[in-house]
Amino acid sequence: MRMNEGVEWALHSCVNLTWMDSGEAVTAARLAAFYELPTAYLNKQLQALARAGILTSTSGPRGGFRLARAPKDISVLDVVTAIEGPEEAFRCEGILSKGPNGREDVDYRKHCVISQSMRKADLAWRKELAGQTIAEIAETVEKRFPGTPGGVRNRFANLRT
DSSP: OOOOHHHHHHHHHHHHHHTSOTTOOBOHHHHHHHTTOOHHHHHHHHHHHHHTTSEEEEOSTTOEEEESSOGGGOBHHHHHHHHHOSOOSOOOOOGGGGSTTOOTTSOHHHHOHHHHHHHHHHHHHHHHHHTOBHHHHHHHHHHHOTTHHHHHHHHHHHOOO
């Protein structure tokens, strides 16, 4: 399974927003410039996060994006789902119904061993992502690289966009 690069961008943006001074919004252009990303494409990801209630978006001269909830209340799964959608990675098409002894009246999504195995793996993956928060990621970064929060604030303060 391969996730859209927007997931990585969205996660980094959320973590960086945790370190902004209270109430400070950051524009899509500044968030994009931080990692030299295309502004229009990052803005689509940020808008998806806003629709999901992860970010708030404010227009105007002091506008931009900020976290809509406390970082401890935003799971990695919340971000992934906002960008990728809620669908399972594996989609059982019920091809067994077309094979030998196949039946149209059987829900192979429930009876197929392959489908069950893939759903079990998908649930484990989602459980793991749901168990990690943006706050925990930020805390880990801060422990490993203590200067990061200040460095992020300084970089945003000095970006010209």
